[in-house]
Amino acid sequence: MISVETALQTVLGGLRPVASEVVGLAQAAGRVLAEDVAARVSHPPVAVSSMDGYALRAADATQAPVRLPVIGQSAAGAAFAGEVGAGQAVRIFTGAPLPVGADCVVMQEDTVRDGDVVEIRVPVPAGRFVRAAGMDFKAGDALLSAGTVLNDRCIGLAAAMNHPWLVVRRRPRIAVLSTGDEIVMPGEPMGPAQIVGSNGPALAALVEAAGGEAVHLGIARDSRESLDAMIASAAGCDLLVTSGGASVGDYDLVQDALAGAGLHLGFYKVAMRPGKPLMFGDLRGVPVLGLPGNPVSAMVCAIIFLGPMIRAMLGRPPENPSMAARLGCDLPANDQRQDYLRGEVTRDAGGALVAVPFGQQDSAMLAGLARASCLVIRPPHAPAAGAGEMVRVILL
Ligand code: AMP
Numbered sequence: 001m002i003s004v005e006t007a008l009q010t011v012l013g014g015l016r017p018v019a020s021e022v023v024g025l026a027q028a029a030g031r032v033l034a035e036d037v038a039a040r041v042s043h044p045p046v047a048v049s050s051m052d053g054y055a056l057r058a059a060d061a062t063q064a065p066v067r068l069p070v071i072g073q074s075a076a077g078a079a080f081a082g083e084v085g086a087g088q089a090v091r092i093f094t095g096a097p098l099p100v101g102a103d104c105v106v107m108q109e110d111t112v113r114d115g116d117v118v119e120i121r122v123p124v125p126a127g128r129f130v131r132a133a134g135m136d137f138k139a140g141d142a143l144l145s146a147g148t149v150l151n152d153r154c155i156g157l158a159a160a161m162n163h164p165w166l167v168v169r170r171r172p173r174i175a176v177l178s179t180g181d182e183i184v185m186p187g188e189p190m191g192p193a194q195i196v197g198s199n200g201p202a203l204a205a206l207v208e209a210a211g212g213e214a215v216h217l218g219i220a221r222d223s224r225e226s227l228d229a230m231i232a233s234a235a236g237c238d239l240l241v242t243s244g245g246a247s248v249g250d251y252d253l254v255q256d257a258l259a260g261a262g263l264h265l266g267f268y269k270v271a272m273r274p275g276k277p278l279m280f281g282d283l284r285g286v287p288v289l290g291l292p293g294n295p296v297s298a299m300v301c302a303i304i305f306l307g308p309m310i311r312a313m314l315g316r317p318p319e320n321p322s323m324a325a326r327l328g329c330d331l332p333a334n335d336q337r338q339d340y341l342r343g344e345v346t347r348d349a350g351g352a353l354v355a356v357p358f359g360q361q362d363s364a365m366l367a368g369l370a371r372a373s374c375l376v377i378r379p380p381h382a383p384a385a386g387a388g389e390m391v392r393v394i395l396l
């Protein structure tokens, strides 16, 4: 049995980012940038007014109130063609280019218009209410970096940088294969000894949420023929994830079938609970993650291993998903396996996280997993811990 850390290093060590593709901005939300993105324009491209008012030379208003002739106007999208001379003003609107010669804007509320003349009632410093060219960013500035997950704000920035499309990572294709004679799809007719398979839908959802594309291979029966055929159909995917058939029972044939197909085994069994019979290997260039069948084990292993794997395939930097929380109850000493206890995390009056594991921790209990808001990590051989002690938690 190897440690979670060693297993994670092994799994992530061999992964390379998938290839990239070009998508339009409308398709870019949630995608991961494959390249740094530099501005193709400056923002704003020229000096513009940030107010409705009058553009003039600040030197002309030092003795305010003063009356200045209005020689024209500058609107957003329709700049004033001439030049503002000494003792002159130009009507200006928000977002409009600052006319040549002017160096400030007096807001409308500080003026009184009288025909072709405007009275400037307050002195203003040069630069007032002017957004300088490139104030936000300049052409050539690299403002979005490779590995960034594009959210709405990033997409707005990319658009402002004048990029109609972006180079993003292809979504990794993750083949999801459930196994077991007893497993039926949700909604299918059930025999007396059958159960509804939950791993496939849950794993596919995790894959999609992590930025991958789930390829549903379906449910293999506990026979070599069925497993062989379905494993073969994973060729061309970026990763094969199996669930079930991973223990030492007579019907646990997944590893046999994978070995027959040419699997190079990386490891089998990790010192964790739930999830001990976790398997990892390489099937002719396709990484394979063999998850336990128990639904909670499968999902906890997916959270700990599959999520970071997809992240790496997308070229995103690794992150430590855990954070510190105070225990809200006592916990007994741990054995040699790293525990991931399903529980509830809340905030105390000061805003600090407080975690309380549920009393029952059976690895077949899906309701508890769905209700959990955190996994409390108990390292191997952790001594008994009292309420108030600090632990690491993964927020769900
Ligand atoms: P196995 O590793 O095949 O022995 O499966 C361990 C346990 O997980 C058994 O109780 C299986 O019925 C259950 N199990 C396996 N696959 C699934 C699945 N896709 N959905 C829900 N439970 C499953």
Ligand code: MG
Pocket: 179, 180, 181, 222, 244, 245, 246, 251, 293
């Ligand atoms: Mg099985």
